[in-house]
Amino acid sequence: MGSQDENFMQMALRLAKRGIGSVEPNPAVGCIIAKEDRIVGKGWHKKFGGPHAEINALQDCKTLGVNPRGTTMYVSLEPCCHYGKTPPCTEAIIAAGIAKVVAATIDPSPHANGAGMKQLREAGIEARTGVCETEGRLLNAPFIKFAATGKCWVILKWAQSIDGKVAYAAKTSQQRWISNELSRKDAHKLRRRVQGILVGVNTVIADDPLLTARPSRGKRPARIVLDTHLRIPLNCRLLATAKKEPVLVVTSEEAVKANSEIADKTAQKGAELLTVPIDQGRCDIKSLLNELSKRGVAQLLVEGGPTVLTSFLKAQLADEICVYITAKILGSQSSLGISEPPCLLSKTETGAELSAAVSLHYIDVKRFGDDIRLTGLTEGVLRQISTAKR
Secondary structure (H helix, E strand, O other), X not given: OOHHHHHHHHHHHHHHHOOOOOOOXXXXXXXXXXXXXXXXXXXXXXXXXXXXXXXHHHHHHHHHOOOOXXXXXXXXXXXXXXXXXOOOHHHHHHHHOOOEEEEOOOOOOOOOOOHHHHHHHHOOOEEEEOOOHHHHHHHOHHHHHHXXXXXXXXXXXXXXXXXXXXXXXXXXXXXXXXXXXXXXXXXXXXHHHOXXXXXXXXXXXXXXXXXXXXXXXXXXXXXXXXXXXXXXXXXXXXXXXXXXXXXXXXXXXXXXXXXXXHHHHHHHOOOEEEEOOEEOOEEOHHHHHHHHHHOOOOEEEEOOOHHHHHHHHHOOOOOEEEEEEEOOOOHHHEOOEOOXXXXXXXXXXXXXXXXXXXXXXXXXXXXXXXXXXXXXXXXXXXXXXXXXXX
């Protein structure tokens, strides 16, 4: 594997990242077309339902007046060979006379999983994978997990002060957020990646959030509320907008029976009520994740308060952690942190504690003014990425 192949693939990977937040639930893909050591075309998947990276790169060749016949294509994910929202990329590659295709990794989806590369080889094109494979699989880890397992990717996101506190104890109009405006703008980019945004009912009661991605760019993730005892305020902004953008209230059968009037009014406002089993007095989040996965939620963003976030950590259900750390020390004017009681129940109450440290890997740190965003992947993700079908 030559350094030139790696250099071109790294360029393709950088191009792919431009599509993050616009292409989901599709993968982010970048493509470079090279003739010897010269780039003659490049492209990336720009938006869901739009042309794929390979098609955009071939169009770039045409725009530049370059014939792609005999060139090498570097693509961050195996080209598709099936009809979906767009025709197969493999057919376009074959028709263009590309001589060689190098992919970072295969697409583990049932309709792919090496079939695209096989089709190219059968057409006489040299096709291989494995160049910058780890980077390629990490780039599309959420897509790979969902394609290989049918289970959604769970992102936990919160903002905290330097001393680990997640909110002011008593909020005023000036103290609604811990993080700064740049961080909040970045968080909306994260919302545009996902198909569902989840909070607990306490967050709805305290903050009355909309849970929308702004600007939406046409994407409207489901807004999900964990509400074991059906306490959602009927006048909250989520229900006021439920007929325009989907709202899912996750509760229990017992709560629906005990609060039938609230249940009926919640449904009348346009929200869907989803009942799940109860586990130790709370909605069973494993059952919820299974249901959301069946509904096509490939990525779920959990923005709840400490109790909800901790429940996902304790159940080892988080794949990605995103924390905005602001340059403030809240001290006595703060609320609890993520790992403080009553967020973490005792071992006798839960049968298991968050006793071991949650280790993160592939850490990325980015600065937004005086805030710092730290993101990382949990231990289980490494196994999922390495064992996905090849």
